[in-house]
Amino acid sequence: MSERTERSEGREGMPGQHGMSERTERSEGREGMPGQHGMSEDRLDGLSVRDVRVSFDGFTAVDGVSLEVPAGDIRFLIGPNGAGKTTLVDAITGLVRATGSVRFGDQELLGRPVHRISLLGIGRTFQTSTIFEELSVVQNLDIAAGARRSWATLARRRRGIPDEVAAALETIGLIERADQLAGTLAHGQKQWLEIGMLLVQDARLLLLDEPVAGMSHEERDATGALLETVSRDRTVVVIEHDMDFLRRFARSVTVLHAGKVLSEGTVAQVQADPRVQEVYLGHPVAAGSVPSPSEA
């Protein structure tokens, strides 16, 4: 996205909750997670999807999708039900078999098993929350942080709270609930915990499947601000149906329809695209009227 070149150097403080005008900025002054794994500290990679196809028994769910998500972007994937959004994420994360090419940085992802892809720094959430409900918040985060741990570490008991877990707790605002069972969290908090798990997992590409579904307005605002924070040193891809949320927090948008890329660009560009209007509204909107895809 060539539009997305403005950068603010060393931006301080938290991103405004209503930062419409700041949306296109990308902070270079990233504090970063105190990641213990070194390798990711300074690397900000983009996602490159080339001609990806996924078929189930003759039904082609993803039909030759190509898209580039530059490093540090917050890309929204939208499209009607059945457009192939989740399947595309499934393909990227190794959950379903796909042809084509998916590269993150200089690594090819397709063909690797799920947990290997995860170790390359790809993290995802699901439409339904998949935290470990019978473990506490800290335990959830600690497990997410531990995939690279040695067996010797695993055999020992956890003492205190590791630094990266503490940092993530602070980022997602769940410090006070650290010892609470994850299953007892409120809906929004569960989603934040999921995002927190991606942070401690040291994921550099976050694939979030409908992160704000079912959230209150306050929770959506907080989630958006959270996305802006984490995108400082990560690349974020969000599947979302909530158009209001998209307008406020998307840096770029890809519209999928029937397994293909229909349109791509900034929020304004996509909204103005007659093909998008046709898919969403059934007919192109006459020039001059407010271009606004309805809630899907």
Place this chain on the structure above:
Amino acid sequence: MTAVTPAPPSTTTPPAPADAAPPSRSGGRSRLRAAAGFAFGAAVLFGVAPLLLSDFRLALLAKYLCVAMVAVGIGIAWGRGGMLTLGQGVFFGLGGYAMAMHLKLADAGPGGMPDFMQLYGQLDELPVWWRPFASPWFALPATVLLPMVVAFGLGSLVFRRRVRGAYFAILSQALAAAMVILLIGQQGTTGGTNGLTDIQGFFGYDLDDPVNQRMVYFIIAGVLLALLALARQLIHSRYGELLVAVRDSEERVRFLGYDPASVKLVAYVVAAGMAGLAGALFVPAVGIISPALIGIVPSIEFVIGVAVGGRATLLGPVLGAVAVAWARTALSERFPGTWTYLQGLLFVVVVAFLPGGLASLWALARRGNADPASSRRGWSALGRRRAERAEVEVA
């Protein structure tokens, strides 16, 4: 890092029920409590039981404690790892037969053949695969390592192919059936249906001597306590937390970069090793190992004890296994023939009304004291689940 503090207004957060919060892991206190628990267990097993029980009852208790060792392993594999293994008899049998083979060879003396081979085997000499068991240096490690190797091989195949749930249970049960058929079919070298019987000595000690029987009991009690300590370490380690995570959401763990198959494999192999050790110690305690002791029915009975006691807890499986085995003896003595029905009934009742096992009663009672309101709620299905959860944390 700059805090974004997406902390929502408190109104969006329902107050968490106090009982559901896990106890904070103040390491010192919980370790003190564990040490006290072990001391109590040791006092009962080494002091009270030998004083109060006759030699006959003590020998029975030794047998129950062997079953309890299997139960500790099942508690890890099933309670913590979600692998309902209906075939622990296989590993129990491998350990038992390895030990019995060594003891039979030791009874027969150097160069001798076990009595049963002379009786109905047309064998001129010892089969090749029997020979290494003449050495205690091979046979003793084999009682534990053999089951672990078999479990590793089987587990690698099964878990990588993502066989789980009922399919895994059926598979493990089929394995127990296969093992029994194999043993019976090879009568000439395995003793067939009779198994390996009439074991006289245990590393030079005469097993008919009550003093030596007592020694065997003490060994068994000591090993059980050691296995409990090992299980406790495993449960409280990071690995233990990970195992619960795999049990509850295997796919999610995969997306965190772990290979769930390896995580499950470790628990399965550990459980197999414990079952093998139990089988090995069962032989000197009872003096026999036979297909009837390791087949489908005993394998299921192992699991029933664990379910009754509370599978996700540390002590539940042990107490449940001993209680069920004890009840079996007591009731069979008084009402022969009814035990099978009672056992089935017990299992149904526990599964239907007390999924957390008897251990969850303990949690309920404790909560009831703390907060009467929550105890009423505790009898609802939801409360039961919570109690189970709380107990999972306590264990």
